[in-house]
Amino acid sequence: MALDDLKDAVTSADVAKVEPKRDQFGRSYATGRRKNAIARVWIKPGTGKFIVNGRTLENYFPRPVLRMMINQPFSTINAVDQWDVMCTVTGGGLSGQAGAIRHGLSRALTYYEPGLRPALKAAGFLTRDPRAVERKKYGKAKARRSFQFSKR
Template sequence: MSEQQTTATSLADLKDLVAGTPAESTSNTVGSTGPIYVRKVDAQGRSYATGRRKDAVARVWISRGTGVITINDRAASVYFARPVLRMLITQPFLVADRYQQLDVRCTVKGGGLSGQAGAVRHGISRALVSFEPELRGILKKAGFMTRDPRTVERKKYGKMKARRSFQFSKR
């Protein structure tokens, strides 16, 4: 009665040995592909996504159209009067080469105008990926898919603000 001895080089190999299956069949290979992203569109032909930045939250719907951007039932040029903020929300379309091909309707709450513009840009990027999954690589490389984690630091007790102390008096 001869038993074949095998050694496990990693935890995955050990798991396979315990299960009784060969390690080659279940382990991840170098040629395996990543997750496959599927187009998500509702009955009206719209894609939905949520974007966040600072304290602002934007709910964004994208559909085929002529490039009209509506924010809280107002035109983007009215809602974001500063040209820098308008440029910020059109960046995903310019990078993806979809400028004036898609209509955007969004509602945004919280934060200031700068945070709201960042939230709309994040939501547009995520909605574009839901609408056309092949754009994910382009938008991710441009940095539009990552939520900016910077927020305002909370106020601490014994301080005037988050870090600012009261004025020190020697006498």
């Protein structure tokens, strides 16, 4: 009987409604990280304008695979060309920067519209990828590679 009471208490409890986080300009901000890259992302509803470090997305990321990777959160929520994105990204290479922008974009979308969180979470875009380059050890040529062995 106590278990049924507990179950009713849990179902009838008011679940805390998450409030959207927006600034005075109607934008949401989030930080995304991948490898050594850090992306600061601002989003607001618009026409699909995408600015990365003062340049267009096509200009900054010439490879279509990276542009497709960045736009994955929009295609997941069926909102392509409905958001204006402005981001600054530093550190790492182009692949890490694209991953950082995707992570920051997903987080910013959940801050703007908390109802989008389940879809983005299921796609795995809200998880920070912890993989990074292993450090070089002394006595080794690289992180694990040994120097070439010479018998004579």
